[in-house]
Amino acid sequence: MLLLHCPFCGPRSEIEFSYGGPAALPRPDDPAQISDADWVDWLTVPENRIGPVPERWCHSKGCGAWLTVRRDIRTHEILEVRHGA
Amino acid sequence: MAPERLAEGGRIDRRRVLRFRFDGREMTGHPGDTLASALLANGVRIVTRSFKYHRPRGIMGSGAEEPAALVALAGSAAQGNVVPTMLPLTEGLDVRSIHGWPSVRFDLGAVAGLFSRLIPAGFYYKTFMWPDWHLFEPTIRKAAGLAPAPEAAPEGRYETRNAHCDLLVVGAGPAGLMAALTAARANARVMLVDEGIEAGGNLLARKVEIDGGPAMDWVARAVAELAQRPNVTHLQQATAWGWREHGLVMVQQRAPGHPGLIERGWRVRAGHVICATGAIERMIVFPGNDRPGVMLASAMQAYVNRWGVRPGQRAVIFTNNDSAHEVARDLRAAGVELAAVIDSREGVEAADLPLRAGYQVQRSFGHAGLRGVEIAPVGGGPAARINCDLLAVSGGWTPAVHLHSQSRGSLRWDDAIAAFRPDPVAQSSASVGAADGRFGMTQALQSGAEAVAAYLGLAVPDTPRATEQPYNIAPLWSVPGKGKAFVDLMNDVTLDDIALADREGYGAVEHAKRYTTSGMALDQGKTGNVNVIGILAGLQGKTPDQVGVTTFRAPYTPVSFGSIAGGKAGPGVLPFRHTPLTGWHMAKGAVMYEAGARWRRPGYYPRAGESFQQTVDREARAVREGVAIYDGAPLGVYAIEGPDALRLIEHACTARYGTLTPGMGRYGLMLTEDGLIFDDGVTFRLSEDRFLMSCSTGNADAVGLHLEKILQIDRPDWRVHVTNLTHQWMNATICGPLARDVLGRLTDMDLSTAAFPFMGLREGLVAGLPARVARVSFTGELSYEINVLPRDLQSLWTALLQAGAPEQITPIGSEANHVLRVEKGFLSLGHEADGTVDPYDLGMGWAMARKKGDFIGLRSVLLRRRSGQPRRELVGLIPEDPGADMPEGAPITPGGKRMASEGLVTACVHSASLGRRVGLALLVDGRTRIDKVVQVRLPDRCIAARVVAPVFHDPEGLRMRG
Amino acid sequence: MAYVIRISQPHRRALFDLRGTPQALAARLQGIVQDLPTRPCSLARHGQVALMRLGLSRWRLMAPAQAEAVLEAALMQETASHDTAITLISDTQAFFTLSGQDAGVAMSIACPLDLHPTAFAPDTVAQTDAFGVRALVLREGDDWVLGVESSYAAYAEAQLLQII
């Protein structure tokens, strides 16, 4: 049960949040313009290093904000939480 | 009074007598006793028989470390594998000893004793292979396990509280109390938890002084001061059993003192954790070290001092460190004859004790209980026998680093105390006192105060002075010799087993653990694991830290599942949702189904004497021929408004909405970025930039998250507000050719198709209630979805039922709805949209094809379709035998052969209006195979079915549009 | 000792969901509330009306159920501006009032928030999890108020009663 510091609500228990998956790079403005391989990479390959990775969380039971979180997936240490992408 | 009870002393109340039974024998004890002290006071030596070798075992410890004795409780508190040292004695306890080998008929136990050489560590792996493990398993299984599983749920409840504090202090010994006092005086929010019956830690068992008086007086003052302070929560019989991430510590409170509450769990979120968990005394492993009468020295001290119990008449002490010398003196003071103090260290002196320095105990004698020990010089030399019925063993002390380790803190070996101690912390915390390897009492008090001061940024307060005793140790892990020497008593693991494991290549500490099962029993090796490390280090010529420790994991001591689940068990396991009509449905005898998103919905409303099929046919026929009504309350609804509302909807859905005129709606699909169908629904335009989007019940919350994610993550510049109205507008839907007539009686809205066409949305009054009426249809019939405020839904429902009474308006459930949608070929999530299909597969590519520009999922759909792989497409299926049931999920295989499938039946229903069964299927290249016959393959037969277009009723949609 | 807690029947209140910047909203709220709460997760009371700040641009106006019609008339007059959105959502939530000396205990069983006065001042309001479902928590005098999605009212009531 992580303690996530929502920039708006403050420190809150993980059970108030919905996990939104690994944070990919920004969605290409026009996916038609990029190659198949790049699209597949963008869609299917997450950052997965042993260390901090970016991920998305929504404070769904709280303020409703979508957040980008950098969490060390070896220790659960949270290095950054910010609104939006 | 019980035979071995001392006349005075100890922290028991001799004026009150508690009666209990042990294996049917009546016994007595006193408040303040544990079951263990009471058993010892009653002269009980053998408490259980061991798991593998069936050896008699008695009580060895005095607390959570107890390595040998387990009992079962009968009666209302029935539970197995109870540690008697942790159980406060209560009136009427019914205690049974546990026999590890329950079968009298085939007592492997006795066999095991005789043939113990045949069953060294890992013997299972080498045998029982022929002809098959299965032949042996039942017998082995029967022999396994200790207590029987409970028969029934206990009476009473469990609850879990969430708590928050600045400092959590675990352990109320001197270090923990001092830490708690320091923090409390600084007005911090403090929680102090201790697993023992009362505060004091090892002071309870010792005759030492603090501040010039008995240490327990100091404890009493500390406890009283803490109790006065509103910023302190102090719990006893409360074990911190698990330390999770981000300062979350789980506490199990075993005596919550609340009627009907069995145990209470606490989720404590602490700013800082002080581990004042003390140290655990360990064994020295020598042949016969398991004989009843052999005890940890500290335990024996506790029994005489704390509980006024003399566990025997004549004692030998066996130690490698100073702490047991104090025990020797306390035993003597309690009237136990002190036969000898065997200290393995050369040159140790203690003039007042019968000390044999440089000696070790080589083995013990006795049948059921201890009768004597054999001693000899450590380096070898003549052995001598000493008669005794008690042997107090101290192999040194191991800081209780369990919690620190669970928090990811690391350990370092310290030669000075011959133990692992906490090294850097991983979470905001500190270990103090004996838990930090500081075994002096003054040190314990000081370190408790210092750690808190450091965290709170205070000056270190003065701490009281205390009796000091030195602590010197020379490690002695084991004394090899003939006979079984146990490193793990509960799992019957011996020194030879460890040596064998090492010899066979299982010398890594984790391999040794798993090969021998040492440390895997209920006590998780609290006393013995360090010995194993020491022994392996000796065998391998390594230092203990090169061998390393096994991983400490939760729980610190076993915790009941009831207290872990707390209030979540029961309905809390899965919250349920009601619509304003749930009560009505139940009263009408509806069979309720789980309908996604935790809603329960009517499946069908059986009437007396009807079969399932008759009910469903009747309900479906009502829609096709008359008028029916259903509860559509759970349908997801979102208001989407703002200048970019249209952009959002077109980005999220497959269809186009720009051409939609206000008051009209359009059906569309929502895809994932993988190009797979995620949801479907109708979106209405209310005005230029205001829309109402409906989505499926099960996905209502997910769709909201999805839309917000688009807005907040991908398109923060779009000006749109999305508001969840699922619970603000709820609908009752009436459908069937007579629906218009019925609705017309309740409203002056113009219901003519010209004024209110299919896919239109109109606002007005229905039955006098403000309503939004939508002409959508999931049944293929004329249909009005009448949305009102939920507070009005019951009135609406009643009004509709009354208005439709002449037409026998029929409430219908999801089964009839399923039949009707199959007849129309409307997709259903979970059936046709099984997570693998795209809109083209379902024949809904038209909506996408007409769209310009990008939207979610498009890129992936196009990429996937370019692979040229054949796709499974939605088709209708008509079994050649009109009555044949093609089970939903049944595969279609080429020619009906038992081989990989080419499709599957996604739905099959009895169509009352067609008088036959019809189905839908996903079939490879299905649309090119219309009119062909395929084979639905069942285990025992095939069903031939004709492929048709996936619509069986009113293909032009005239009925729902009319 | 048994807990001393009284739990009210689930009830409805007048609720409006408000979106927009403080400036834009202040204009629309004139005559209803004077000033908007500034601290995140706090509420400002104006007589019977409470205005809560629940998210970056999310607000909620709460009043007794009887006030709904009047408020609706006052709030909805304005032709919708794009900077704000006001939606009537009274039916979305059911409220429980918990009173008695152990009401706080029930709350600590229900939800993971730190409810200590230093962390949860009287004007605090929080959206959180209660018994596994989304909930709104606030104080009214010595009482605690718990709002849950109206469809979960029966569930939440059962959970609350189980505590006692």
Add this chain to the structure above:
Amino acid sequence: MARFSILNLARNAISEHRNWTEHWRTPELKSDYDIVLVGAGGHGLATAWHLARVYGLTNIAVLEAGWLGGGNIARNTVTIRSNYMRDESIPFYVKSVEFFDRLTKDLNFNTMHSKRGMVDVLQTWGMVRDRRRRRLTMDLHGARYRPLSVQDLRRMVPKLTGGGPDARMPILGAEFHPDAAVNRHDAVAWGYARAIDAMGVEIHQNTPVTSITRGADGAVTGVETPRGFVRANKVALAVSGHTTTLSETAGLRLPLRTINLSAFVSEPLQPCIDVVVNCPDLGIYLSQSDKGELVIGGATDLGQSFRRDVKQHVFEDTVAAMLDLFPAFRRVKLLRQWGGHLDIAHDASPIISTTDVPGLFVSAGWWGGYKAIPAGGLCLAHLLATGTPHPLATPFGLRRFRHLEYVLEAGTTTAR
């Protein structure tokens, strides 16, 4: 290799077991092998076994970062089954179950294989449909599944007293999968290790691979370890959660993320559960080991994680679900809990594949891959030895991602 049998055990008992020798050697690390297998978990070891036994290749090093068998094979709940849904998957798992059934004999090491079957407890109609679909598709491939009435279920699992008609989630039915089994996980690792060692394969413990090296032509040349460079033209990764960590040292990106799965055991009890009980609607399953503990697994933490513990709320949910069905277990105590980290592919199906880096092979995405160990080993061995995918593993190549042709085992969406 000393043969294991009751006779040999008796013979050794006379010498007080002092003549048993180590089950595997601790050889010197050479600088050059035909094949380097990274990871001495189940898949790495089984691959070596098939390479040696079927393809006669033994100049192989299995490099293990820690102690062999210490990864997920040490921490899984040992459910071996083949009740999958898709034509692509079922035959693979059927084969694996067959292998497991004779593994004790193949390895001359008692894996305590117990073919006790698994029962699925069904509490929603959606799940009933899901299992029916599995049953009918499984039948095409020779895997067995049979519907049970609620009465039969309760007879089979008398302790299952929850889920009655008035319960929050009434039990609607059940399916029994007689092919399912449990066994002793450590024995599988040790048995494979002993067998491959005897055939000449080298196992090097405490030898983490830190990077994969490539030559000028881009092909793999070997691996770096703290004990030195090891040359090999074929390197296969069977490192579960660490696959991407290593593949990225060769510049290879893979559609995998690492997640935590956790499990726990109760105190030992006398036998009371004779089958594996799986309750998919509430997300919990359990079996009872021969030592008596209930071995329990359940809900998953969705986020990425290299942790080997468990999140409290995930754990609580699992326990609550268990108690809903087994209310008598309230007083039963938790003995120990732990977790493992494994990787899961974007489509949640395994990957046994060549890669864009010549000479680099991967076997990954095994988040339910204990049951897959023997067949996974066979398929990876086949690929390494022949360069072509084994027929059972063709669906599991990385190629499938080029056109997003997922093998969606867990693909069904919620019912409306």
